[in-house]
Amino acid sequence: MNTDTVIEVAGLHQRYGEFEAVRGVSFDVREGELFALLGTNGAGKTTTMETIEGFRPAHAGTVRVLGRDPHRDRRAVRPHMGIMLQEGGLFPDLTVAETVDVWRDVVPGSRPREEVLEQVGLADKADVRVRQLSGGQKRRLDLALAITASPRVLFLDEPTTGMDPEARRTTWRIVRGLVADGATVLLTTHYLEEAEQLADRLAIMHEGEVRVAGTVAEVLAGHGDRIDFRIPAQISVAELPRVGGVAPRVSATPAGPVATYALTGCSVQGVLRELLDWADAGRLELAGLQVRSASLEDVFLQVAGHPAVEEEAHR
Numbered sequence: 001m002n003t004d005t006v007i008e009v010a011g012l013h014q015r016y017g018e019f020e021a022v023r024g025v026s027f028d029v030r031e032g033e034l035f036a037l038l039g040t041n042g043a044g045k046t047t048t049m050e051t052i053e054g055f056r057p058a059h060a061g062t063v064r065v066l067g068r069d070p071h072r073d074r075r076a077v078r079p080h081m082g083i084m085l086q087e088g089g090l091f092p093d094l095t096v097a098e099t100v101d102v103w104r105d106v107v108p109g110s111r112p113r114e115e116v117l118e119q120v121g122l123a124d125k126a127d128v129r130v131r132q133l134s135g136g137q138k139r140r141l142d143l144a145l146a147i148t149a150s151p152r153v154l155f156l157d158e159p160t161t162g163m164d165p166e167a168r169r170t171t172w173r174i175v176r177g178l179v180a181d182g183a184t185v186l187l188t189t190h191y192l193e194e195a196e197q198l199a200d201r202l203a204i205m206h207e208g209e210v211r212v213a214g215t216v217a218e219v220l221a222g223h224g225d226r227i228d229f230r231i232p233a234q235i236s237v238a239e240l241p242r243v244g245g246v247a248p249r250v251s252a253t254p255a256g257p258v259a260t261y262a263l264t265g266c267s268v269q270g271v272l273r274e275l276l277d278w279a280d281a282g283r284l285e286l287a288g289l290q291v292r293s294a295s296l297e298d299v300f301l302q303v304a305g306h307p308a309v310e311e312e313a314h315r
């Protein structure tokens with residue numbers, strides 16, 4: 001293990017009875033890094049995260065946090081962790097201030113209540129009862145509890161679910177601030193933009209396995225660029241050229257059939273020139289012509305085994 005590895009997961013398997021929810025997951029998170037776990041519903045993200053948090057022993061494989069087994073050495077590791085569960089467990093009858101105070105009593109090294117509430121933008125809600133908070137505000141209170149003691153390792157399971165776009169951005173700012181102050185963060189999210197905005201590296205899980213991992217750039221690099229245009233009415237699909245050694249994929253869209261060239265390992269400029277020369281020679285207009293990078297959504301849908309990735313991309 002590298003000395004700067006904070007979270008290490010190697011060959012992790014986790015079961016619920018006969019059902020194997022996590023099937024050999026490996027990744028590591030280095031100090032000061034934000035790592036995002038993405039994936040389909042039921043992919044095993046929360047199960048993986050809760051195992052790293054030490055709530056249950058690994059069925060097989062190794063999990064280390066700060067060099068220790070988070071389940072067996074829970075007493076030593078837990079004080080360094082801030083945990084925001086997917087389902088927070090707040091008491092509805094307590095006020096926001098009371099909730100933070102109760103938590104501060106049990107967490108050693110907690111910061112002043114006002115400072116924490118200020119940080120998550122709930123300072124003006126201190127005297128409001130939890131039951132009167134909106135869903136997004138409750139999520140912010142969950143975050144406040146996770147960061148009362150300035151943890152070295154922060155676990156955020158869908159931290160911005162239920163938040164409006166502005167509150168989500170506020171949360172991103174908070175999380176970036178925590179990372180800038182040296183925290184190491186493991187986060188799950190269904191918002192791909194959230195991962196793009198925050199993650200140094202990410203993994204996309206499906207059916208208990210990590211299917212793709214790396215930096216956003218690395219994950220996208222394997223999927224190349226795309227060139228799309230609507231197929232001119234004068235020509236048939238069979239008349240579309242191969243360019244750069246690539247045949248197009250054709251998909252139906254409300255605006256008509258679209259040709260998509262998925263380019264990997266060839267120059268976009270060269271392919272585009274070939275296409276434009278072909279169109280000029282045939283006096284064809286390539287309506288809707290665009291060059292775009294494969295998006296994280298393209299990759300996610302591919303990983304999820306979505307049957308109509310290309311069709312969806314054009315809607």
Ligand SMILES: Nc1ncnc2c1ncn2[C@@H]1O[C@H](COP(=O)(O)OP(=O)(O)OP(=O)(O)O)[C@@H](O)[C@H]1O
Nearest residue numbers: 016019021039040041042043044045046047048086
């Ligand atoms: N306590 C449990 N008992 C039995 N099965 C469980 C339990 N918790 C989770 N599972 C199953 O394990 C699988 C993984 O669940 P998990 O909550 O880890 O997924 P997830 O990736 O976090 O999904 P989501 O994006 O919906 O939060 C699912 O099929 C789920 O039904």
Ligand SMILES: [Mg+2]
Nearest residue numbers: 045046047086
């Ligand atoms: Mg989950």
